[in-house]
Amino acid sequence: MELTFLGGSSHVGRRPAELHPGLRMDLGLTVEPVTEEIADRVDVVFLATPAPVSAELAALLADRVPAVVDLSGAFRIRTPHLHDRWYPKVERRTDLADRFVYGVPELVGDQLADAALISLPGCYATAITLGLAPLTMGLGLDLKTVVVDGKSGSSGGGLQLRTPDLHPLRNGAITPYSPTGHRHAAEVGDFFERGKPGTIGSLTMSAYGVSHVRGLLTSSYVFTDDAVDQRELQRAYVRFYKGHRFVRVRRHAETLIPVPDPQAVLGSNFCDVTVLHDDEGGRVVVLAALDNLVKGAAGQAVQAANIRFGLPEETGLSMQPVMPT
Template sequence: MIRAGVVGASGLAGGELIRLITQHPDLELTFLGGSSSIGRRPSELHPGLRIHQNLTVQPVTEEVADKVDVLFLATPATVSADLAGLLADRVPALVDLSGAFRIRTPELHDRWYPKVKRRTDLTDRFVYGVPELVGDQLKDAALISLPGCYATAITLGLAPLTLGLGLTLKTVVVDGKSGSSGGGLQLRTSDLHPFRAGAIAPYSPTGHRHAAEVGDFLERSRPGAVGKLSMSAYGVSHVRGLLTSSYVFTDDKVDQRELSRAYLRFYKGHPFVRVRRHDETLIPVPDPQVVLGSNFADVTVLHDEEGGRIVVLAALDNLVKGAAGQAVQAVNLRFGLPEETGLTQQPVMPA
């Protein structure tokens, strides 16, 4: 068994990690870490969990390295940066779900994460963990930085165009809509039910740090593939799930048939990315509600010939494929397991 620990056990992503680890056939939960919830059991923190393991939340010290083979950091970026500096060469595999190490370029990192001071010698050692795109790099990786939830959807949506067809994307404009769980458990007035219910709140209309990390990753993967990439983000009244709509402008000539074939070809053999026609089901897809509770990302590509653009839609559960599920998927590859191990749950609908 692979011994797994979760730091940030009281958070939403931490709870999802506990849920997935405890039903995984090859992972054993051996450590829970935190600060504000020390001494509490998982079932106290997450009412849906009724696991009968003799674990309570403990402070995180160097000794955790003796208890785990992999440690998940479901912590704020500032905390993850500190813990990575403490544990990077002690824990065999460290998986960070925060934004502390997602952006490699120092100036870009400082712009979007000005309060996150990280060890510069660690930055280039982290693998940006999109399993479908960097699977070979995850094998035996000691440090893995998970993409953000929006970034996962955007990157999976654009990769067949840039890394598959080799298109040069002059301009990409992203519209992102996410449920309230994307903001974690911080108490903010704007997230109170009277304001959030039924709302479409433009909380980040002129830029988002997840778009910055996508641009940083794609530039490293294929320099010059993307010109300008901008994003507007909206909060909606869902609890789980997100949808990104990427409007792509390019001088390269494509048609719908070529695009559809390229996406099917690119994701062949990748079980968690479902390439879909938007009109193939009773309701138009992708739609976040048809992936909730699962590790699937649904992706659709459309050619808007009249508008001179490519429209790429991507939907996922921000707590599973956008966080905990993708983390487990990356760990499966890290330890040589089939990537779908412990992640074969079908979506729950309606939810």
């Protein structure tokens, strides 16, 4: 891929290195306003914009640009009443919402191959979905109840300045910012509602902010009447993700530190997944860790675009995790 356009609003005229000091290179580009004329300059547009802005830009660029990849929540939830509940301020065209492919490459790769509109899952949703898919889409289990515990670093909250995110309040804290529900859980349920053969009766989530900057961990506690054991579960996960290089099925005690652990994936496009059967509790525990800025956002966007344009899936994504962080 060749970078040919950088779009924005508040930073028009500025160079990338001014905004991101780590990008100390001359790309020959400055930030420009986004108009329909950019269709003559690009094959794919990545929208890293707030959801209301993405809804407007998608309407502007759809059918003008071969592929639009949206990283916001504007089109993640297809069901109208669920979208209105979790994104009440995001008005979107219904016909566009029905055309967007929910872009988890490992699960819908065949749909991405000719997709014109791709909606990237949220960072939590990516981890939860990859963690649960072998149970529902692989084994076809009926999950009565799924309770998700999610922990994420401060970068998950974006760039908007909020008092609770100031360093004196955030550092060292474990903040239950969404203890009784999270919109990423809603999009997971919406996706699996269409992803047979298995079903999910109830999926709820509690989310916590922790004091590191990037990386997240989801712990999904699954209750089902279907009989499974540890050996069957491990085999099912390995089989389901065979050939998918960016999902690493791990055994909890296979390394010096218990995994999955976000620090073991930072800077990479990997998602580490572990499945455990809790005999005493009568539940399945699924752990998933990823870097919310890579596999949870930008890396997954590039991965989806690679599939869309027939490039090797790992193009531009071969970086290994940085550890210790």
